[in-house]
Amino acid sequence: MMNSLERKRLNSYQKEAVLDESPACLVNANVGSGKTTVLTEKVRYLHEERLVPYEKMMVLTFTNKAADEIAERLGIEKSMWGFGTFHSVARQLLCKYLPEKCTVEDTDRAVNQNETTDWNREFEVIEPEEELQMLLDLVDANGYKIKYKNRLQARLENDYEAYLQGKPKGKYKDDLFRVFPLLDRKKRQENKMSFADLIREGTKCAEEHRKELGLQWIIVDEVQDSDQKQLDFIEALKDAQTRFFAVGDPNQVIYSWRGTAPNMFFMIKHRFEAKELSLPVNYRSSDVILEAANRFLQFGGKIEGSGVKGDKILIKNHYDPFIEAEYLTERIRKLHEDGLPYSQIAVFYRVQKQAEILEKVFERAELPVTFSNVGKEGEVLHFMTLHASKGLEFDYVFIVGLNQGLIPLRCTGMEQEEEEMRLFFVGLTRARKNLELSYYTNPTIPGVFEAPSRYLKRLPEHLLDWEEKPGSEERKANLQSLRRQAVETIRRKSAEENMAETEPVKQKERQIETESVKQEERHTNTEERVVRRGRHPKYGEGIITSEDDMTIEVEFPGYGKKQFLKAFGEIDVS
Numbered sequence: 423m424m425n426s427l428e429r430k431r432l433n434s435y436q437k438e439a440v441l442d443e444s445p446a447c448l449v450n451a452n453v454g455s456g457k458t459t460v461l462t463e464k465v466r467y468l469h470e471e472r473l474v475p476y477e478k479m480m481v482l483t484f485t486n487k488a489a490d491e492i493a494e495r496l497g498i499e500k501s502m503w504g505f506g507t508f509h510s511v512a513r514q515l516l517c518k519y520l521p522e523k524c525t526v527e528d529t530d531r532a533v534n535q536n537e538t539t540d541w542n543r544e545f546e547v548i549e550p551e552e553e554l555q556m557l558l559d560l561v562d563a564n565g566y567k568i569k570y571k572n573r574l575q576a577r578l579e580n581d582y583e584a585y586l587q588g589k590p591k592g593k594y595k596d597d598l599f600r601v602f603p604l605l606d607r608k609k610r611q612e613n614k615m616s617f618a619d620l621i622r623e624g625t626k627c628a629e630e631h632r633k634e635l636g637l638q639w640i641i642v643d644e645v646q647d648s649d650q651k652q653l654d655f656i657e658a659l660k661d662a663q664t665r666f667f668a669v670g671d672p673n674q675v676i677y678s679w680r681g682t683a684p685n686m687f688f689m690i691k692h693r694f695e696a697k698e699l700s701l702p703v704n705y706r707s708s709d710v711i712l713e714a715a716n717r718f719l720q721f722g723g724k725i726e727g728s729g730v731k732g733d734k735i736l737i738k739n740h741y742d743p744f745i746e747a748e749y750l751t752e753r754i755r756k757l758h759e760d761g762l763p764y765s766q767i768a769v770f771y772r773v774q775k776q777a778e779i780l781e782k783v784f785e786r787a788e789l790p791v792t793f794s795n796v797g798k799e800g801e802v803l804h805f806m807t808l809h810a811s812k813g814l815e816f817d818y819v820f821i822v823g824l825n826q827g828l829i830p831l832r833c834t835g836m837e838q839e840e841e842e843m844r845l846f847f848v849g850l851t852r853a854r855k856n857l858e859l860s861y862y863t864n865p866t867i868p869g870v871f872e873a874p875s876r877y878l879k880r881l882p883e884h885l886l887d888w889e890e891k892p893g894s895e896e897r898k899a900n901l902q903s904l905r906r907q908a909v910e911t912i913r914r915k916s917a918e919e920n921m922a923e924t925e926p927v928k929q930k931e932r933q934i935e936t937e938s939v940k941q942e943e944r945h946t947n948t949e950e951r952v953v954r955r956g957r958h959p960k961y962g963e964g965i966i967t968s969e970d971d972m973t974i975e976v977e978f979p980g981y982g983k984k985q986f987l988k989a990f991g992e993i994d995v996s
């Protein structure tokens with residue numbers, strides 16, 4: 423009975439999850455613990471050993487990427503009935519159960535008699551932009567007044583659902599709620615559905631045809647990403663005999679802004695009265711990476727590793743994003759020369775804006791890069807936002823821009839703070855073997871501070887390898903070389919660019935020179951000062967041997983010289 427499972431060498435937790443046949447079961451899985459493995463093995467087991475026909479199962483995912491991976495592992499067609507994203511499965515249902523297309527005569531008659539024609543199974547799915555344009559056309563055609571047009575997409579997403587649920591008017595005194603009935607009618611007449619329409623109409627359709635569908639299993643991947651409407655869809659599909667099995671990780675909720683509650687995992691457990699199983703062992707990352715990630719874990723105990731110690735996490739500082747991009751090209755070239763395939767290297771950043779400089783510099787360096795998590799396969803480097811990194815794994819991961827105000831972004835409340843932390847957790851846990859984190863001295867992004875991220879302080883010191891924690895002489899030399907490097911690079915670039923750009927480049931050059939001279943001056947002044955003392959909770963009282971804007975160096979009796987980042991506030995200066 424268990425032969426095919428044994429072949430796959432599942433651990434005991436994974437086996438238990440695969441074999442479980444409770445009416446509802448929720449697997450609380452740690453990052454990298456084999457969620458996808460369990461899900462695919464479960465489908466295979468049910469189909470091959472328990473002889474459940476595919477048409478009696480639904481396997482729902484949140485992304486096309488996950489759907490593709492599951493289909494590939496199972497060796498089934500991506501378009502197979504009941505497999506795919508929530509949207510594609512809702513579409514399948516509607517294509518099966520909506521009325522067939524009306525004849526031309528039917529449509530003419532309906533239009534003549536001013537009847538609304540309705541969606542039929544040949545409907546077209548429209549992008550949010552097209553729906554917005556339909557709305558704007560109706561506003562213009564009817565001379566309606568709409569406030570805050572620049573936020574209309576968001577208002578459409580939120581208020582349209584409210585209108586459909588019977589809410590008569592919105593927050594603002596304008597004509598938006600008068601356009602909604604026209605929009606609804608137009609979409610039906612033109613046989614077009616938005617993504618939200620798909621799930622809502624799909625849910626109605628599932629309710630009507632639940633008995634006929636007679637599902638034996640509903641299986642959901644990454645269930646922590648669900649929103650209320652997707653849960654309604656699952657509930658609509660579920661009949662008395664239908665078993666519900668879902669895998670998810672409460673520590674990887676990073677889409678609260680899209681309507682997922684941070685505690686969704688536990689809400690689902692309650693709603694479906696599900697039994698909870700766990701997958702504790704992470705097979706992906708080294709122990710060093712997991713110990714770092716554990717500091718950002720919000721739910722559950724420690725993540726267990728599979729016993730590979732791994733290298734320390736490298737912490738780097740770069741003058742600015744430009745110098746960093748130059749550094750990355752060289753570093754990545756070297757890693758590749760040393761035998762690491764480009765496809766095993768990824769660079770993550772927090773905001774899209776950071777990609778601009780990286781893109782330019784990497785293009786010039788002629789390295790094979792893709793700036794998304796999909797698309798180009800094969801021997802390419804991956805550059806992407808932390809959000810896009812979810813579900814992926816790489817041997818060597820760079821996370822850039824660990825500055826206050828960037829990672830984490832400035833937050834307005836606790837919930838946002840927690841989500842930022844989960845996002846960083848997702849980023850860290852993509853790495854199998856090596857992690858490199860970096861922050862800028864001069865971030866050049868509005869709203870981002872020079873101070874290194876407080877997340878660096880959260881990481882256990884013994885796991886970190888600060889690239890340079892220099893003493894005073896070394897530091898001075900480093901600042902000088904940093905300045906030389908920056909100026910040289912800019913000179914080289916300015917020679918390449920056209921003349922029109924010379925002046926701003928010069929300004930930048932001057933700015934860097936002034937800044938580094940200032941830093942050196944401050945530095946020298948510190949050295950000339952009378953003895954100052956600082957106190958550390960562990961090392962006691964010591965003498966401050968050097969100091970600049972960001973760091974402070976203190977010599978402690980019995981411990982020697984130690985450097986600290988001021989932003990972490992570990993030293994009390996007397």
Ligand SMILES: Nc1ncnc2c1ncn2[C@@H]1O[C@H](COP(=O)(O)OP(=O)(O)OP(=O)(O)O)[C@@H](O)[C@H]1O
Nearest residue numbers: 431432433452453454455456457458459705706813
């Ligand atoms: N029992 C096992 N023995 C050895 N390796 C395993 C086992 N189960 C899973 N793995 C490996 O661990 C890695 C992570 O597995 P998988 O991608 O299924 O995890 P996941 O939980 O879906 O990850 P994430 O939480 O990041 O989405 C994969 O490389 C997989 O091959």
